[in-house]
Amino acid sequence: MMGTMDPFNDVxxxxxVKLQKERAWDMDLDLxxxxxxxxxxxxxxxxxxxLGLEGASAEEVLAVSQFLGLIVNNTISEMECVxxxxxxxxxxxxxxxxxxxxxxxxLGELFFVEERKHSQIFQRYLSCFCEKVGVAPAEMRDxxxxxxxARFADAIMANAKAGGIAFWWVCAAVEEVSIKIWEQxxxxxxxxxxxxLEVHQxxxxxxxxxxxxxxxxxxxxxxxxxxxxxxxxxRQTDLLLGEIYMSGWVLAQLARTRKVTGLRxxxxxxxxxxxxxxxxxxxxxxxxxxxxxxxxxYVSLLLNxxxxxxxxxxxxxxxxxxxxxxKPLRIxxxxxxxxxxxxxxxxxxx
Amino acid sequence: xxxxxxxxxxxxxxxxxxxxxxxxxxxSQDRPILMMFHGFPDSxxxxxxxxxxxxxxxxxxxPFARGTxxxxxxxxxxxxxxxxxxxxxxxxLRQVDPAQQRRVYCLGHDLGAVHAWNVARHIPHxxxxxxxxxxxxxxxxxxxxxxxxxxxxxxxxxxxxxxQLPEFLVARWAGSLLRFARRLGAHAPEAxxxxxxxxxxxxxxxNQYRAMLREAPEAAWSTRKLPRIDAPVLLxxxxxxxxxxxxxxxxxxxxxRRFQIRILRxxxxxxxxxAAEVNRHLRNFLSEGQxx
Numbered sequence: 001m002m003g004t005m006d007p008f009n010d011v012x013x014x015x016x017v018k019l020q021k022e023r024a025w026d027m028d029l030d031l032x033x034x035x036x037x038x039x040x041x042x043x044x045x046x047x048x049x050x051l052g053l054e055g056a057s058a059e060e061v062l063a064v065s066q067f068l069g070l071i072v073n074n075t076i077s078e079m080e081c082v083x084x085x086x087x088x089x090x091x092x093x094x095x096x097x098x099x100x101x102x103x104x105x106x107l108g109e110l111f112f113v114e115e116r117k118h119s120q121i122f123q124r125y126l127s128c129f130c131e132k133v134g135v136a137p138a139e140m141r142d143x144x145x146x147x148x149x150a151r152f153a154d155a156i157m158a159n160a161k162a163g164g165i166a167f168w169w170v171c172a173a174v175e176e177v178s179i180k181i182w183e184q185x186x187x188x189x190x191x192x193x194x195x196x197l198e199v200h201q202x203x204x205x206x207x208x209x210x211x212x213x214x215x216x217x218x219x220x221x222x223x224x225x226x227x228x229x230x231x232x233x234x235r236q237t238d239l240l241l242g243e244i245y246m247s248g249w250v251l252a253q254l255a256r257t258r259k260v261t262g263l264r265x266x267x268x269x270x271x272x273x274x275x276x277x278x279x280x281x282x283x284x285x286x287x288x289x290x291x292x293x294x295x296x297x298y299v300s301l302l303l304n305x306x307x308x309x310x311x312x313x314x315x316x317x318x319x320x321x322x323x324x325x326x327k328p329l330r331i332x333x334x335x336x337x338x339x340x341x342x343x344x345x346x347x348x349x350x
Numbered sequence: 351x352x353x354x355x356x357x358x359x360x361x362x363x364x365x366x367x368x369x370x371x372x373x374x375x376x377x378s379q380d381r382p383i384l385m386m387f388h389g390f391p392d393s394x395x396x397x398x399x400x401x402x403x404x405x406x407x408x409x410x411x412x413p414f415a416r417g418t419x420x421x422x423x424x425x426x427x428x429x430x431x432x433x434x435x436x437x438x439x440x441x442x443l444r445q446v447d448p449a450q451q452r453r454v455y456c457l458g459h460d461l462g463a464v465h466a467w468n469v470a471r472h473i474p475h476x477x478x479x480x481x482x483x484x485x486x487x488x489x490x491x492x493x494x495x496x497x498x499x500x501x502x503x504x505x506x507x508x509x510x511x512x513x514q515l516p517e518f519l520v521a522r523w524a525g526s527l528l529r530f531a532r533r534l535g536a537h538a539p540e541a542x543x544x545x546x547x548x549x550x551x552x553x554x555x556x557n558q559y560r561a562m563l564r565e566a567p568e569a570a571w572s573t574r575k576l577p578r579i580d581a582p583v584l585l586x587x588x589x590x591x592x593x594x595x596x597x598x599x600x601x602x603x604x605x606x607r608r609f610q611i612r613i614l615r616x617x618x619x620x621x622x623x624x625a626a627e628v629n630r631h632l633r634n635f636l637s638e639g640q641x642x
Contacts, residue, residue: 008589008615096599099611223589224596 005212007220013103020110020209025202027121035195037125037132039269043069043196044181045188045333050295052280060279062336063272067257069196070129071144072181072298073122075250076203078147079174080119082156083167087112090160090167094217098224104216111213114206125199133267143260145253152249159241165221166242172214172311173246177302178207184297184333191335218314240321247303247323251292254299295329304328359394359401359410363420364445366438369429372420373413373442376405382453382478383446384408384636385439385469389460389485390559391528391552393418396459399625400632408455408636411446413439415461417554424554431561432488432569436468443473453478455636459621460485460593461558467605470579477581480606481632484591484618488562490601492570500595510559517553524548535618536590576605583609584635586628588616610635 006012025031042065048054053061083090091108099105123137130137147153159166182204189197225235257277263270283291292299301307304325305315315322359374374394384404386397394412401410414421416430416438428434444450455478458466463485470480486494494500495507510516520527528548529539583606587596602609612631616624 008613010612098596098613099599100613102610102612227590 005216005219007100007104007216007223010101010103013101013107013216016209016212017103017106017110020107020114020206023205023209024114025205027117027124031121031195031198031202033124033128033195037128037195038193039066039132041193042066042191042336043193044072044298045184045191045335047295047297047331047333050291050297050329050331052283052291053276056276056279057272058337059268059272060276063269064276064280065336066129066193066269067143067273068298069193070126070140073125073199074141074144074146075253075302076174076178077119077122077126078145079171080115082147082153083115083171084112084119085153086157086160086167089157090165091217093163094165094221098220100220100223104220107210107213107216111210114210118203118206121199121203125196128195133269135263135266139263143256143263145250145256147249150249150252152245155241155245159238159245164238164241165218165235166238166245168214168217168221169239169242169311169315170246172218172314173242173302173305173308175207175214176308176310177298179204180301180307181298188333188335191337215310215314222318237321239315240323243305243323247293250299250303251289254292290326294326295331297331297333300328358405359412361420362445364442366441369416369424370420370422371413371416371438371442373411374401375412375446376401376408376410378406378409381407381409382455383443384410384455384457385443385466386410386412387439387456387458387462387465387469388412388415388418389458389462390415390555391531391548392460392462393547393551396619396622397457400457400621400629403629404632404636409446409452411442413442413465415465415555415558417557419550423557427557427561427564429561430555430557431565432464432468433565434561435465436472439465439469440472443469450476452476455479455481457481457483457632458485459483460618461562464488464491464562470581471576474577474580477579479582479584479635479638480579481584481586481635483586483621483628484588484594486594486597487605488565488569489576489605490597491562492566493601494595495566497595503593503595506593507559507563510556511563516556520549520552520556524552528552532619535592537617537619537623578604579606580608582635582638584631585609585611586620586631587611587613588618588620588623589613590616591618591620593618 042062044065046061046065046068048056048061051064053064095105095108126140127137130140156167156170182200185192185197185200221235260270260274260277264274293303294300305312305322306325306328359376361372362375363370363372365371386394386400388394388396393414397412401412404410416435417423424430443454454473454476456466456470458464463482464487466480466482467487470477495504525545525548528543528551532539583602585597585602589596596613597611599611602611614620614624614627621628
């Protein structure tokens with residue numbers, strides 16, 4: 001149970017450090033990049049009903065599956081970049097004020113090294129995908145969630161510099177969600193791109209080992225605060241602030257998908273994606289937002305706190321304020337069937 | 351007085367600058383010295399778990415602070431101060447190791463940490479390591495008292511500055527006050543701590559706080575001039591300490607080049623509350639210090 005990791009247990013933490021170092025993978029040596037991206041396969045299983053894609057063509061479903069995969073990748077990658085920027089104020093300063101043990105420091109250093117590596121692996125996959133569809137990675141990133149320049153990153157940083165831990169609450173949710181995403185991918189693995197699967201499998205291996213670190217930091221902060229004569233009331237709101245920042249950011253970033261219109265002629269992928277997004281956007285805005293929070297695959301997984309079981313348990317124990325999200329709705333995920341390469345799917349040079 | 355003495359360690363006495371001074375000392379002259387400084391309201395019996403653990407590997411030297419019987423009390427407040435204690439402790443060390451060749455490890459708790467830091471700084475060529483348990487140096491305390499949080503937690507230091515009143519209360523209700531102090535520190539009082547014991551560890555030795563407050567301004571000013579300790583330093587801290595806030599990493603770095611902070615689950619008397627854990631960390635620390 002991630003939420004029960006004890007930051008005072010130096011023996012367990014020391015073992016964890018050793019395990020993570022021994023089992024760390026190398027991005028260049030341990031992944032088979034030569035297999036490339038299979039554009040005939042999806043990246044993530046999708047639920048047609050929840051996305052409003054019941055009448056969509058196979059190409060449109062495939063494009064949405066692939067695009068969702070890129071969104072998930074980039075979201076995690078961007079979070080990991082934010083994390084790197086927050087290393088001093090959200091982590092080092094906290095540990096200096098309460099240096100529980102050297103093992104927490106070691107584990108933390110390892111955590112940041114691994115997160116940096118994960119960001120790189122997702123960016124590398126993005127480059128491979130972009131090569132297949134004939135666009136520069138920068139053009140594709142324009143459609144995908146970006147943390148920097150967004151108010152989310154500024155708000156999280158301001159909270160961290162003020163001694164807040166909103167960031168770690170967000171991190172805990174992302175860590176839990178990463179693992180859930182993999183579980184869903186694994187169930188439908190035969191229909192998904194093998195390279196994407198491999199990237200996420202490697203990601204998961206290390207996430208599963210170090211997913212505890214966000215919870216460790218949260219538990220450490222709680223232990224420290226429990227000894228304070230005057231409780232830090234501002235920290236009661238950190239989880240709520242983290243949710244607000246995160247939700248605002250995700251919803252705002254999804255608006256970037258409009259830019260796909262400019263790439264329609266570049267490759268059938270963008271054309272199909274454009275068609276699918278047109279169908280999705282036929283929904284009224286309130287239904288779209290409601291859908292994002294309750295049933296849209298992966299988006300609702302990240303936004304809706306009811307999907308973050310471990311984090312919820314911890315938050316309930318500490319009676320923290322949270323957004324009263326509606327309960328998530330059941331969704332039925334399927335992998336887009338692999339379709340044979342046809343003239344419509346061959347790349348066209350821009 | 352029997353409650354003050356450790357049954358396994360002989361008691362030594364010496365007249366230092368006119369005052370009878372006592373310490374416990376094991377007889378292991380071929381071993382490194384482990385000098386243990388107790389706090390307030392305590393005596394060297396506070397170290398019994400550590401004495402049991404390390405008695406075979408080290409020569410244990412555990413002084414009784416000035417005013418903690420059998421170390422005779424003094425009517426002069428300055429004899430309770432850090433400087434006076436330093437002179438006494440260095441003389442004890444000279445008595446234990448006349449050749450001054452053997453390696454010395456210092457271990458201090460609470461007010462004893464002030465003495466441990468002080469002795470450690472004055473024997474740099476022999477110091478194997480310094481271990482502190484829920485305690486700070488005088489320089490640290492001088493700075494900390496300027497912060498509201500620590501000033502509030504150290505309310506008792508202010509109370510001890512009142513002339514005569516603390517002595518009046520201790521003389522009459524020593525046992526109750528000791529139990530109160532233990533409970534305040536989330537530590538259960540022990541059977542060994544009788545009324546007589548309580549009087550002997552509290553009545554005169556509370557003058558240490560009076561002397562400390564007089565020396566604190568100079569200590570705060572002299573921080574820049576003190577050399578950093580080169581030997582390894584270990585700080586063990588019970589997270590439920592109600593008297594002292596945990597050390598900040600940046601607070602220690604002016605005083606020590608190589609240090610490790612470990613916060614454990616436990617109270618102010620961590621070495622008694624979590625003796626096994628403390629001993630484990632001390633064992634690792636002391637073993638490393640002995641590695642050439």
